[in-house]
Amino acid sequence: MDIEIPDFLVRHCKNVGYCECANPFQIEIPAPSFSTEWIAERQAEIRRFKEKHQAIILAHNYQIKEIQDVADYVGDSLGLSREAAKTDAKVILFCGVNFMAETAKILNPDRTVILPDANAGCCLEECCPAEELRKLKEKHPELYVVSYINCSSEVKTLSDVICTSGNADRIVAASPKDRPILFTPDQNLGSWVMEKTGREMLLWPGYCYVHTQFTAEAIAEEKIKHPGAKVVAHPECTAPVRRAADEVCSTEKMITYCRTQPAKEFIIVTEVNIIHRLRKELPGNTFYPLPIKGFQPQCKHMMKNTLDKMISAFNKMKPQIQLPAEIMAKARAPIERMLELS
Numbered sequence: 001m002d003i004e005i006p007d008f009l010v011r012h013c014k015n016v017g018y019c020e021c022a023n024p025f026q027i028e029i030p031a032p033s034f035s036t037e038w039i040a041e042r043q044a045e046i047r048r049f050k051e052k053h054q055a056i057i058l059a060h061n062y063q064i065k066e067i068q069d070v071a072d073y074v075g076d077s078l079g080l081s082r083e084a085a086k087t088d089a090k091v092i093l094f095c096g097v098n099f100m101a102e103t104a105k106i107l108n109p110d111r112t113v114i115l116p117d118a119n120a121g122c123c124l125e126e127c128c129p130a131e132e133l134r135k136l137k138e139k140h141p142e143l144y145v146v147s148y149i150n151c152s153s154e155v156k157t158l159s160d161v162i163c164t165s166g167n168a169d170r171i172v173a174a175s176p177k178d179r180p181i182l183f184t185p186d187q188n189l190g191s192w193v194m195e196k197t198g199r200e201m202l203l204w205p206g207y208c209y210v211h212t213q214f215t216a217e218a219i220a221e222e223k224i225k226h227p228g229a230k231v232v233a234h235p236e237c238t239a240p241v242r243r244a245a246d247e248v249c250s251t252e253k254m255i256t257y258c259r260t261q262p263a264k265e266f267i268i269v270t271e272v273n274i275i276h277r278l279r280k281e282l283p284g285n286t287f288y289p290l291p292i293k294g295f296q297p298q299c300k301h302m303m304k305n306t307l308d309k310m311i312s313a314f315n316k317m318k319p320q321i322q323l324p325a326e327i328m329a330k331a332r333a334p335i336e337r338m339l340e341l342s
């Protein structure tokens with residue numbers, strides 16, 4: 001690739017991002033404990049609202065178990081985008097983080113998309129300001145930009161194609177061979193895709209503050225306790241962690257992998273709330289979340305959503321995703337390209 005590489009882009013992971021929200025000490029959010037009756041009452045109210053508004057509830061695998069249990073669909077970013085693309089519900093209550101709800105809106109500009117907490121962001125999204133990407137593209141119009149779905153809608157408008165962790169290798173493999181590829185914003189996912197596809201790429205130096213705190217040493221310690229367990233890690237983890245895993249995949253593929261393995265025990269190297277779905281769907285197996293410095297690995301953004309905020313969102317029909325029509329039109333093309341390719 002014979003382009004001059006701006007200093008801040010990397011060819012190999014350095015984890016030198018500039019995400020403002022990275023706070024290594026805030027990894028476990030103390031969860032208030034509610035009675036079973038309290039939870040059931042709220043879930044019943046959410047179901048009543050859902051019927052009244054002819055709504056669908058989409059939830060990411062990292063949502064707390066009380067939210068997963070009341071959702072119509074629980075899945076990874078790819079599954080959620082597909083569900084959002086095919087729904088004919090009038091209202092989508094999206095329980096995940098902002099960029100996911102925005103993707104649902106972009107695919108359904110005429111539907112109402114509400115979310116429990118408008119401040120549920122994503123540190124990967126923060127790592128890639130659209131203005132910087134725009135400037136880089138102006139200097140290097142030859143770049144073919146593949147963006148991980150964990151980015152802002154504006155960054156999507158500047159991208160040639162979007163990918164998720166569930167299809168990134170396929171999307172990159174299908175990218176033009178005669179153009180340098182820039183992968184934004186996650187350098188770890190990008191480096192994993194380079195390993196898998198053999199395609200060279202420039203990597204935006206973004207990273208997830210949760211996944212980059214897992215260590216290969218913690219995996220080794222956990223394996224001593226559970227020697228027969230298979231290790232499953234998310235590709236947002238660093239290379240040493242990925243190398244220590246038996247399988248690296250998206251959250252949805254983690255469910256399929258654990259379902260199809262003869263092993264009965266699994267060490268799960270991603271956000272802890274996915275364990276609920278794994279235990280629910282595969283009750284015969286045992287799952288151990290990999291701790292970070294002794295704490296449960298939680299995403300503070302995903303944890304912002306609660307049952308009470310879901311009720312409030314249905315009640316007030318807000319917070320609502322509202323994006324300029326021009327942004328939605330431009331951002332839709334690379335998302336649709338992804339859906340066609342995957």
Ligand code: 13P
Pocket residue numbers: 061075076077078150164165166208234236249250251252
């Ligand atoms: P998945 O698409 O694999 O669920 O990942 C989303 C995410 O934000 C991981 O941190």
Ligand code: SF4
Pocket residue numbers: 097121122123124125150208209210211236271299300301302
């Ligand atoms: Fe973003 Fe990381 Fe949270 Fe996923 S786990 S939503 S990448 S901050």
